[in-house]
Amino acid sequence: xxxxxxxxxxxxxxxxxxxxxxxxxxxxxxxxxxxxxxxxxxxxxxxxxxxxxxxxxxxxxxxxxxxxxxxxxxxxxxxxxxxxxxxxxxxxxxxxxxxxxxxxxxxxx
Amino acid sequence: xxxxxxxxxxxxxxxxxxxxxxxxxxxxxxxxxxxxxxxxxxxxxxxxxxxxxxxxxxxxxxxxxxxxxxxxxxxxxxxxxxxxxxxxxxxxxxxxxxxxxxxxxxxxxxxxxx
Numbered sequence: 001x002x003x004x005x006x007x008x009x010x011x012x013x014x015x016x017x018x019x020x021x022x023x024x025x026x027x028x029x030x031x032x033x034x035x036x037x038x039x040x041x042x043x044x045x046x047x048x049x050x051x052x053x054x055x056x057x058x059x060x061x062x063x064x065x066x067x068x069x070x071x072x073x074x075x076x077x078x079x080x081x082x083x084x085x086x087x088x089x090x091x092x093x094x095x096x097x098x099x100x101x102x103x104x105x106x107x108x109x
Numbered sequence: 110x111x112x113x114x115x116x117x118x119x120x121x122x123x124x125x126x127x128x129x130x131x132x133x134x135x136x137x138x139x140x141x142x143x144x145x146x147x148x149x150x151x152x153x154x155x156x157x158x159x160x161x162x163x164x165x166x167x168x169x170x171x172x173x174x175x176x177x178x179x180x181x182x183x184x185x186x187x188x189x190x191x192x193x194x195x196x197x198x199x200x201x202x203x204x205x206x207x208x209x210x211x212x213x214x215x216x217x218x219x220x221x222x223x
Contacts, residue, residue: 032209043201043214044152051209088151090211096142097212099152 003027004100006089012106019076021103023089026070030091033065033072038086038102048074079107111136115202115215122192122222129188130218132202137182139205142212143175146199155200158185192222 005024013019021035032051036044050056050063050072062075072091076083084107089100114133122128132141143155156164156177164177178186189196199219203212 032211034211043217046211046213049211092209092211095140096154096157098154101151 003098004089004091006087006100006103008101009104010106011103012108013079015079015081015107015109017079017107019079019083019105019107021074021076021087021089021105023072023074023100024070025072025089025091025100027091027093027098028067028070030093032092033063034090034092034097035061035063035074036088036090036099038088040085044088044099076105079105081107081109083107111138111204111206111213113202113204113213113215115218117218118216119219120221122220124193124222126192127188127190128192128220129186130200130202132185132187132215134183134204139182141179141185142203142205143177143185143187144201144203144214146201146217148198152201155187189220192220194222196220197222 003026035048037047038044048061048063050065053065056063060077064073086102086104088102090097112135116131141158144152146152154167155170156166158164158177158179160179160182174190176188199217201217202215205212
């Protein structure tokens with residue numbers, strides 16, 4: 001079993017729709033969870049962090065965490081073509097970030 | 110967040126040679142991390158570099174192939190030694206600001222081995 005699993009996609013959504021990105025992880029000791037966005041040819045950029053069960057909202061982004069199910073998700077509301085990128089889930093254990101394979105999101109006009 | 114300068118941004122190297130990648134941070138940090146991103150893949154942690162101690166390597170990565178230096182709290186280098194085409198990847202350095210606050214990444218080094 002991979003440490004962090006994500007659907008590689010591509011996930012295609014129309015402009016204005018909600019994009020839902022999912023991630024499961026195996027390390028129950030993970031304490032913090034991060035979502036990174038990576039545009040093609042660029043380095044990853046941190047867009048959301050979540051530390052406790054429930055939802056955390058930041059603008060058009062909502063992160064959801066369920067530690068019992070070892071599941072974390074990212075919702076992007078009112079998706080824009082500029083949101084087209086690869087989204088990487090990264091749980092943080094005791095001393096390092098482990099990245100999932102990433103989900104490629106395509107938002108079409 | 111801090112600014113991370115990484116160089117070179119890209120290089121094309123002959124097989125059998127070595128390349129040293131430099132990472133400079135504009136503030137002091139305890140740990141620096143080196144990742145590899147192979148074409149079309151996610152990020153894989155190579156090693157963690159603490160100032161004043163030997164780097165800690167992840168499974169599948171060894172010091173002879175990827176020696177790391179960490180001479181002070183703002184600088185680190187990663188060397189890719191005796192390169193083969195399989196080493197063609199993007200190499201990224203990253204730092205953590207505050208425990209559990211996520212990492213910031215440098216702009217990366219795109220390495221092509223021919």
